Amino acid sequence: MRYCFWLLHLWFAYLVFHPLVGWGQTSPNKEFALPLHGEWRIAFGFYAASREALLPDYNxxxxxSISVPGFWNDYEISRGFSxxxxxRRTFVLPETAKGKPLYLLLGRINSIDxxxxxxxxxxxxxxxxNPADGELRAYLLPDSLIAYGKTNTLAVRVFCKNFDGGIYAGAGPDKKLIGIFTKTAMRAALQQPAVPAPDxxxxxxxxxxxxMDTMLISRQPEAYMSLVSERYFNNGTRYAEQKLFAQAITQRLAGxxxxxxxxxxxxxxxxxxxADYDSEIKWQNKVSYLGHDERYFQLENGKWLEIGNQSRFFDLEINSAYMRRKVSVGVYLPPSFLQHRRRAYPVLYLLHPQGGTHLLWREIELDRFLDSLISRKQIIEMIVVMPNEHGSYYVNSKDGKRAYENFFxxxxxxxxxxxxxxxxxxxxxxxxGVSWGGAAALFLALKTEKGQALFSAVGSLMGTLDHRPATQTAIDGGDxxxxxxxxxxxxxERSADSTLRATDFFFLTGTQNLFLPSHQAAVRxxxxxxxxxxxxxxxxSHDFxxxxxxxxxxxxxxxxxxxxQLRRRS
Incomplete structure (x- = not known):
């Protein structure tokens, strides 16, 4: 059971905006947008670590010069670099930009910035x-640091241990837009609702x-829940869970x-x-939370009630004893899920390629893709669970410190x-799964009796079958x-006939794929x-x-x- 709620961000320290896309210009109501995609200066290694290179007067x-956004592998100067x-980029903000908070939308970055x-x-x-591959970056620009009407300098450090590092995608239809925006202009850029409600x-x-917040602080969870719709559903959290969480959190917020x-x-x-806003919570005169909140309200019987975002495509953070950390997991729920509250669905566990994260599925808008297939009756409704492999290669490490197979x-x-x-x-x-995720799907389903008992079908799309990764000491101990x-x-070869014949297998690969021979060997x-x-x-071949x-x-x-399978058992 997960208890998700806007105040759960008490444990996070940074302002994060959720991915969404288009863009606005300066307008009479003082909305503002300054695009910053295009030419930036870049340095690697020693120069990138220099403290002096962060300063405005650095030469x-x-x-x-490179064009941003883009992967490092897109530039000849950095191809193969990790x-x-x-x-670095300079810009001038006009005096007319004063008056509203401004945000820097940097787009998607691999991995740390x-x-x-x-x-x-x-x-x-x-x-x-905890690298943050693919997460959308948006940061508040402190007004005290901005020199209006003068030259300002942005410096962004990026670290990635793989070859797909960089500030690689922005907003807009072509995923190129990055820049400085007022909130409304940024929401328009991200294709979020951006029309202000009537005063x-x-x-x-x-x-x-x-x-509602006062009710929580004053330990009145029942009064708080009177302003929450029974249809509440927010990033996987339902009304009953929200009620339990409200009861628990009031004890922490007193005063x-x-x-x-x-x-x-x-x-x-x-x-x-x-409602889109930033909030600061102080407890005993200390800031315990500073972050960004979005809360949805619906008019029900003449009363505005919090209803949640009703999203069927969301992320969870699961505390794993086997991984000794929180594991990020994406979840897709089918179109009828919120309307038919007694209906149950088959579930597909989908594994991303190694080197990426579960956010890859959000980048390719998997929810829209699946909704379209379902609406055209090309597939049945199903749940899709997309765990992050967190650099584990989906395996149990040799020293036992990270047991991903056991978690999964x-x-x-x-x-x-x-x-x-x-x-x-x-x-x-x-x-x-895809690529190494395809290979992982096979070994997670066949290697252990538990996997054999769980999964009736295995799918490998462009799988890196029979591929031995380069030595990963933290995983294989150098062996x-x-x-x-x-x-x-x-x-x-090792699996029993009864296990294989009880399982459906799917392999799809390219005729120029390096791993075609291993597919052919598996099929033989x-x-x-x-x-x-x-x-x-x-x-x-083997590509996106x-x-x-x-x-x-x-x-x-x-x-x-x-x-x-389900017809056979009905």
């Missing part, structure tokens, strides 16, 4: 222990938020004070609005399936033979052992454009298997 004339880079304005840190995301409604919502900043209310529809097989299904009405039967559960137990052909084993499987090849072009085939396969 970067000898640095290389490590630390420093971006620190942003400086005129030599002062204004925000950072990610750490060596009369905005005042009611502001007062409602204040009253606190809350201050609101840049409080705006935007119209979603005639009866739905969203022992903890994850119990933590998500009951909460989201998954059909808890082997016939209604499958695992699939390259560690990876032998995870090789696809060995797993298929399945044919020899008379195991049902699907093996498809198409023109192409290939697997995204054929992702629908993976879901269609699993949809057909779910339908067949």
């Amino acid at each position: 970067d004339s000898s640095w290389v 490590g630390l880079a420093l971006y 620190e942003a400086y304005l005129n030599g002062q840190l204004i925000g950072k995301t990610g750490s060596m222990e 009369s409604i905005a005042q009611i919502i502001r007062r409602t938020v204040e009253v 606190a004070t809350i201050t609101y900043h840049d409080f705006q209310v935007y119209q979603v529809s005639d009866s739905l609005v969203v 097989l022992e903890e994850l299904p119990d933590l998500v399936e009951e909460d989201y009405r998954a059909i808890r039967q082997r016939a209604a559960r499958a695992v699939a 390259h033979s560690f990876w032998n137990a995870y090789m696809a052909t060995s797993l298929l 084993i399945l044919r020899r052992r008379r195991v049902k499987h699907t093996f498809l090849t198409f023109e192409g 454009s290939f697997w995204t072009a054929h992702l629908d085939k993976l879901f269609k396969f699993h949809s057909e298997v779910f339908q067949r």
Whole structure:
């Protein structure tokens, strides 16, 4: 059970905005936008670590100019580079930009960043222990640091241990827009609701938020819940869970004070609005929370009630005993989930390629992709669970400190399936992945008796079958033979006939893919052992454009298997 609530951010220190996209210009109501995509200066390694290079008067004339956003591998100067880079860019904010808080929208970055304005840190995301690949970066620009009408300097340090580092994507249809915005202009850029609500409604919502927060601080959770709709659903949290959390959090908030900043209310529809604001909570004269909040309110029977964002595509943070950390997990719920509250669904566990994160699925807008397939009746409704591998390669480390296989097989299904009405039967559960995620799907389903008991189907899209990663000391302890137990052909040879014949297999790869021979070897084993499987090849190699072009085939396969398996058991 998870208890998610806007005050849960008490444990986070940085202002983070959620991904969304288009953009605004300076307007009579003092909205402002200054695009900053295009030419930046960049340096790598030693120069990137220099403290002096963060300062406005630093001479970067000898640095290389590149076009931002883009991956390091997109530039000839940095192709194949991994490590630390420093971006610099100057800009002038006109006097007319004064009057409203301004935000720096940096877009998506791999993996860790620190942003400086005129030599002062204004925000950072990610750490060596918890890199933040693909997260959207947006930071408040402190007004005291801005030199209006003069030259200002932005410096952004980026660290990535892989070759796909960089400030690589922005907002807008072409994902190129980064820049400085007022809140409303930024929401327009991110394709969030950006039409201000009428003043009369905005005042009611502001007062409602204040009253609700006061009720929590004064230990009145029942009064607080009287302003929460029974249809409340916010990033996976339902009304009953919100009620339990409100009861628990009031004990921690007693005596606190809350201050609101840049409080705006935007119209979603005639009866739905969203409050977007920054808040500061002080407890015993110390700031215990400083962050960004979004809360949705709906007009029900003449009363504005908090209803949550009603999102069917959201992230969870799961405390894992096996991983000894919080594990990020994305969840997609099918279109009928919120309307048919007794209906249960099959579930597909989907694994991202190694080197990325579960946020990849958000970047490719997997929710819209699946909604479209379902609306066109090309697949049945299903739940999709997308865990982050957090640099684990989806395996148990040799020293036992990080046991991802155990997390995936022992903890994850119990933590998500009951909460989201998954059909808890082997016939209604499958695992699939892309690239190394495809290889991982195979070994997670076959390597242990637990995996064999959980999954009725395995899908590998462009899988790196029989690939032994370069030595990863934190995982394999420097013993390259560690990876032998995870090789696809060995797993298929070792598995019992009864296990293989109880499982449906799907393989799809490119005719120019380096791993085509390993696919062919795996298929030969399945044919020899008379195991049902699907093996498809198409023109192409091992790249993003290939697997995204054929992702629908993976879901269609699993949809057909779910339908067949569930009919057989009905």
